[in-house]
Structures are given as structure tokens and as C-alpha cells.
Amino acid sequence: MTQSFGAACVLIALMWRSLASAQPTYPSRPVHMIVVYPAGGGADLLARTLGETIQRQTGQPMVVENRAGASGMIGTTACKNAPPDGYTFCLVLSDVVTINPHLFKNIAYDVDKDLVPVASLAETGSVVVVGSAVPAKNLRELADYSNANKDKANWGSFGVGSSSHLMLELFNKSLGASLTHVPYRGVPQLVTALLTREVDVSILVYGQVSQYLAKGEMKVLASTGARRLPQIPDVPSVAEQGLNSAPVNWYGVFAPTGTPAEVVARMNQLLNESLADPTVRKLLDVQGFFPVPDTPAAFGERVKKDRESWRPVARSLNLSLD
Numbered sequence: 001m002t003q004s005f006g007a008a009c010v011l012i013a014l015m016w017r018s019l020a021s022a023q024p025t026y027p028s029r030p031v032h033m034i035v036v037y038p039a040g041g042g043a044d045l046l047a048r049t050l051g052e053t054i055q056r057q058t059g060q061p062m063v064v065e066n067r068a069g070a071s072g073m074i075g076t077t078a079c080k081n082a083p084p085d086g087y088t089f090c091l092v093l094s095d096v097v098t099i100n101p102h103l104f105k106n107i108a109y110d111v112d113k114d115l116v117p118v119a120s121l122a123e124t125g126s127v128v129v130v131g132s133a134v135p136a137k138n139l140r141e142l143a144d145y146s147n148a149n150k151d152k153a154n155w156g157s158f159g160v161g162s163s164s165h166l167m168l169e170l171f172n173k174s175l176g177a178s179l180t181h182v183p184y185r186g187v188p189q190l191v192t193a194l195l196t197r198e199v200d201v202s203i204l205v206y207g208q209v210s211q212y213l214a215k216g217e218m219k220v221l222a223s224t225g226a227r228r229l230p231q232i233p234d235v236p237s238v239a240e241q242g243l244n245s246a247p248v249n250w251y252g253v254f255a256p257t258g259t260p261a262e263v264v265a266r267m268n269q270l271l272n273e274s275l276a277d278p279t280v281r282k283l284l285d286v287q288g289f290f291p292v293p294d295t296p297a298a299f300g301e302r303v304k305k306d307r308e309s310w311r312p313v314a315r316s317l318n319l320s321l322d
Contacts, residue, residue: 026086026266027060033253034082034090036075037158038068039188042205042287046121046251047091049283053274065319068186071159072096072320073108076254084258089118089267091290094250095163098307102314103161103321111307115254117300118264119271124249125231125288126224128238129209131194133218138242139222142201143177149214155179156190157200161321163249164203166310167224167238169317174243194218206231207287230287246313247306250292252299268296 033051037043044066051062067075072092079090097111109115128139136142146153157164160183172178182199184190187208193199195217206229212218222238223229225248253271255264272293274280285292
């Protein structure tokens with residue numbers, strides 16, 4: 001009896017192993033990546049670049065869909081509502097999960113309940129830039145210019161409630177400036193507005209404006225992080241110029257709650273391997289991105305930490321956008 005039972009256990013184990021090995025390797029079909037911003041911006045570029053690498057790794061394409069609007073909430077809500085089968089993810093800027101919960105009362109997703117952290121991708125090397133016609137060489141001069149031109153001096157952001165919007169409010173409050181907020185749908189529209197003098201100043205990733213800086217069509221006044229950017233080491237940070245700094249922005253990938261843990265782990269592995277690819281690293285460097293690969297658990301902890309860091313900023317500015 002005992003021998004028969006043991007033989008049966010061995011047979012069942014072999015059967016399960018055989019069935020498991022017969023299952024297709026993930027992914028076995030195209031992966032859908034929702035980018036919550038318009039085409040042409042940093043998130044879109046990052047998604048398509050990593051998607052090409054993942055296709056070479058797995059043989060399966062990553063289909064990028066741009067679902068922009070409502071400060072990233074349209075695309076994020078679509079991600080939340082997607083089947084948790086491991087074939088739909090979303091790539092977001094940190095604003096979507098660290099700032100939006102503090103500003104919007106009627107937000108359609110709960111970061112902790114509806115989304116699963118998958119992978120941290122890259123921090124953004126952002127800069128404060130002004131149009132070439134703005135007579136300012138630093139933040140203090142920009143504040144003075146805004147006060148002398150209260151009827152027309154303005155600040156363009158990539159959305160109401162975005163980190164760029166909050167930095168404007170901090171700028172006005174900390175340096176006594178008088179810039180008016182003008183929101184845009186995404187980065188391409190904002191760059192055009194700067195070039196055509198619709199707006200005077202904004203915060204953008206260095207790589208998004210480097211070509212215009214080289215041509216003299218824009219000027220950079222400060223880097224927004226705690227450190228100066230290696231691409232422009234002579235440009236001081238916002239903190240060095242008297243403006244309170246805020247948590248560094250980053251891009252990350254999430255999945256709908258219920259996505260199998262093994263799929264989350266596999267996608268994290270694929271994305272981390274993509275970030276290590278020399279071609280990808282070179283592109284990130286040119287764009288002013290800093291790769292920050294991490295485990296899903298560690299990434300989840302960063303999301304919570306940064307969300308708490310933004311809380312007092314949002315409260316101090318008394319902003320409510322619903």
C-alpha cells in the first residue's frame with residue numbers, strides 16, 4: 001500500500017511537471033502598455049524603447065497605447081479596469097500615484113487597492129526653462145520679471161495638478177513671484193507653446209529641450225533635483241537658488257490588482273534587463289533620465305514614501321482640483 005501510494009505521488013508530480021513545462025513561456029502573445037500621456041513625450045519614448053528591447057528578448061511585441069487626459073487619470077483608470085491577466089500594464093509619471101491622491105477628491109482609482117507596482121524605470125533629470133525672449137538668467141530674475149509683467153507672465157505645465165503645476169505654486173510662494181498657470185495636454189504641446197511664446201517658463205526633462213537650448217531658442221535657469229545635472233554642471237539647482245525642492249519625478253510601471261505575482265516578477269525582470277541594455281542606457285543618458293531598476297516590493301515602498309512627501313506640499317498650497 002505504502003509503495004503504491006508513493007508511486008502514485010511520484011506519478012502525479014511528474015504529470016504536473018509535464019503540464020507546467022507544456023505551458024507557453026510568458027509572454028505568449030502581445031503585451032499591452034498604456035501610456036497615460038500623449039505620443040512624443042518622455043513616457044511614450046521610454047515605453048517604445050523598452051518595448052523594442054522586450055520584443056527582442058521574448059519574440060512578442062509590446063503594443064503601446066496613449067491614453068492621455070485628466071492628469072494621467074484616464075489612462076490609469078483604464079489600466080485599473082483591464083483584465084488582470086498579465087497582458088495589460090500602464091506606464092506613468094510619479095505624479096499619477098504620488099500627487100493626484102492629494103489633489104482630487106473624486107479620483108477613480110485607489111493606488112494601494114487597484115494597482116500593483118511592477119517596476120521602477122527612471123528618474124527624470126528635469127530643468128526650469130524659459131523662452132529665449134524672457135530676460136532672466138536665474139530664478140530671482142524670473143520672479144522679478146513676473147512681478148513687472150503680472151498681466152502676461154505665465155508658466156506652462158503638463159497638466160493641472162502635475163508636479164510642474166505644484167512647482168509653480170511653490171515658486172510663486174517661495175520667491176514672491178506672480179506667474180499665472182497655463183496647463184497643457186502634454187509635453188509636445190508645451191514645447192510648442194514655449195517656442196511660440198505662448199508661455200514664458202516651464203519644467204521639462206532635459207532631453208526634451210536640449211536641442212532648443214543648443215540653438216538658443218530656450219534658456220535653462222535651474223535643475224529641479226537635489227543635484228546638478230551632469231549634462232549642464234554649471235547650472236545650479238532650484239534649492240541652490242532659494243526654492244524648496246520636491247521629490248524627484250520618476251517613471252514606473254503598474255498592473256491591475258489581481259495580476260499573478262509570477263507575471264509581475266517576470267515583467268520586472270524583463271524591464272530591468274531592458275534598462276541594462278547599452279543602447280537603452282545611452283538613450284536614457286541623452287534624454288537626461290537616470291535608470292533606477294528595483295524589485296516590485298522596493299518600488300512599492302518608494303511609491304508610498306514619495307506620496308507622503310508630497311502631502312505637506314499639497315496641503316501648504318491649499319490646492320483642491322475637483
